[in-house]
Amino acid sequence: MVLSMPSPYKHPSTGVYWLKQRVPARLLAVAKGKSVTVTVDGMPCTVKLGDYIKVSLRTKTIAEAKQRANEAEAEFNRIWLSFENGPVKLTLKQITALAGEMYHAISAALEDDPGEAALWAQRRRERAEVGAKLKVSPAAALMIRPPSLEARLGSWVDGALKQHHLTVTPETYQRLLVEFDRAVGDVATLLERRSRGDYSPDAVAQRFPPVEIEQRVAAPKAAKAVGGDDPTTLTGLLAHKQRTQSKKDDTFDKYRGCLKNFIAFVGHEEVGRITKDDVRRWRDALIKRGLAKKTINDQYLTSLKVALNHGVKEFDLPTNVAANIRDERDAPAPTGSKGYSAEQAKTILQATFRGSSKNLEIPYQRALFWVPWICAYTGLRVTEVTQFRGRHLREENGIPYLLITPDDGSTKGKNAWTTGIHAHLIELGLLDMFRAIGDGPAFYTPYPEGTDLKSLSNHRAKSAGDKIADWVTDELGIAAPGDRPSHAWRHAFTTLSRTYKMDKEARDYMLGSRSQTDAREGYGDWSPEVVDAEINKLPRFDVEASDWRPSLELVPPRPLKSDLPPRRPLRVRKLRAKSA
Incomplete structure (x- = not known):
């Protein structure tokens, strides 16, 4: 939806540069006469739309004018999207x-x-x-x-x-x-x-979180080729890649989210019209938003490169215009520990014996107590813990261990592995809890029997992780390192593993992050005796325990939303839509 864009022009009397663009013909009837706000150099100004939209770039320097024109053009595109989309519902x-x-x-x-x-x-x-x-x-x-x-x-x-x-x-x-x-x-x-x-x-x-509102774009036109995927659009290329290559659905969902941001920025998704300048301006806008270098390179730019590269390899797209564009800023200097300090860890673990002041569902109550303890003693990713089901608590030669498997939900690289259970967790009653719950999940409401947990794009276990993060930051008032309350345990665990000389290969195996370059690390098996001995090298957390534990009450399965009967709409008085 990007229109041809004239260069900034100089006002003949003042010498100040201005930018002018014609209102899209299809939107003229609804947009003409409306007032909109355009921000130029951090200063908002109100503009009344006619046949054109016109703003002052607030500079007499051509270099500054060109830079501000790029930013204003992106705002123009968002304005056209707002008229095209109509009223939206915000979260x-x-x-x-x-x-x-x-x-x-x-x-x-x-x-x-x-x-x-x-x-x-x-x-x-x-x-x-x-x-x-x-x-x-x-x-x-x-x-x-x-x-x-x-x-x-x-x-x-x-x-x-x-x-x-x-x-x-x-x-x-x-x-x-x-x-x-x-x-x-x-x-x-x-x-x-x-x-x-x-x-x-x-x-x-x-x-108050940062403002992150991305205008949606209209669905692409009907497919032209390759089994319903339009290779002339970014979404079509990504859909075709997903159908023909093995990657986790979660990965493609992340790609799509980032591509939506790019499409909203440039105003279209036609791969033949995307230029290197479009990608460079997008990267600069992401930097201006304050996103981290790693986020920009590994998520946003990678998503665009993946889609365009698929077009180059399979649909004769001449070149991947995003290929060499990266955020090349120096990484920020470290500002503190990546993981919880000993004092923070003790505060969180001590607070598990009080639970939450909120009226949470029973599985979430169990998650608030047990998941921080499990993460502290295993370093597992929080969703690998919250999606764990009792049927994968295993025992061999009298030694219990956890089997982390994609059968319970998404895992890194779709891999399965085992991890030892620290003696302190056993004393706290972890094994008794899982055995009382049975084969199902302890930390989220079960799905109906037979649900393919590997294919779920929004597993209920993620909500349990969110509840824990909110509890740590909102109720306990702890500012987590990197603003990642659950991932900070993974860093803290790794730090302890170095301090107490845990075998690196064993540690990486139990963390589910083994080397991709040393093929020998894939040889052989890891016996329960080995993972048990390594995990118990870690010292106990010195916390004053109590006898309180969350309820062991079982909750019945709840069907997927698609299985629920449709709800009758509420009859409420219709209100007039408010408009920008």
Whole structure:
């Protein structure tokens, strides 16, 4: 959907460069007369659409003008997508992120000199009184808020939607009002503290995630060849590669997610029209977003290269224009440990004996207790633990061990391996727990018998891992190294394995990350005696244990969503869609 783009032109009177593009003909009827927001050099400006969209590039230097023109062109494309897509439904995470932008804007503007504490305390009390009234209002159950809330916060919500070129459903708009209202309460509390001279770190700000909203693009036209896969499009090439080559479905799902970002950026997915400049501008935009070098190279750029390379090899695409483009920045200097410190590990493990303050489902309660302990003593990836089923607790010559297998769900390289069970885990009752649960899963609600767990793209075990991460960061208040609360155990385990001279080959085998270059590491077997001896080289975590353990109650299987009968839609009053 990218249009031919003229070069920046200089205003004859001021000498400032401007950029102008024709509104796509198919969108002219719906877009003409609408106001949109375009950000140039970090400064948002409101533009009214006519036959063209035109913005000042705020510079008299041609080099700067060309760079800003590229950024403005990408915004133009997102604007056209917003009109093409119509109202969208945002997730709670995306809504909270938008509310966070308002929170950060207000706090940045006022916290240095917030005024009188009494003023902010009064505002906080007024908001609490309104909230109490809403709880007893029948309208609150439908998330329909009184006009006063929209009157107070509608301009903030509308401004955020315009800045991100979004048109949202009525339900999303109401949820935005609610979360913006919550953020206003949080910022009032912060400014009250600041006005009393309390400038301690703002922990509340951490609850707002970064804004990550990618506009979807229209589905590609009907397939032209190769069994329904259109080789002239990125999605067609990737679909054909998936059908004809052996890679995990999860890998292709990640590729598709990254390609959607690229398609939204350039405005189309026709492989013949993609240029090296498109790829270079995309890489620069990803860097500007603050993504890590490894993420850009190994996920985003690799996804594009994989699709284009398939076109080169199988469909006579002349060249892979992304082939040599990488993020070549120096890696950032280390800022701390990659894994939990001894103190952090002890805090988390001690907290497992208290459980969560939230009313979690029984499998999640078990996960919060047992998974941190298992990860601490094995270094396994969190989903390899949360998807584990009791039938793969094995014993040989009186020595118990865990069989990690793709039969339970996705594993690295679709491999299977065994790992020893530390004596401390046995004393805590791990074996008793698995035996009480039986052959099924302990940490997620079981699927119906016969479900192919290897083919699931969104395994329920992932939700258990998310619950644990939220518990560590939100309830325990521990900032995990690398912002990866469960993966930090893998680093901590590796550090301990070096300290206590664990055999490297045995350790890598039990971690499921054996060398791909030394074929000899694939020879022979690993007996239970060997993995047991190696895992028990690690010392015990010095934690004061209690007798409390989460429930061993079994939960019945729950069918896949596709197996459930359709739900009758709720009859609610239809609201007018709010638009950017």
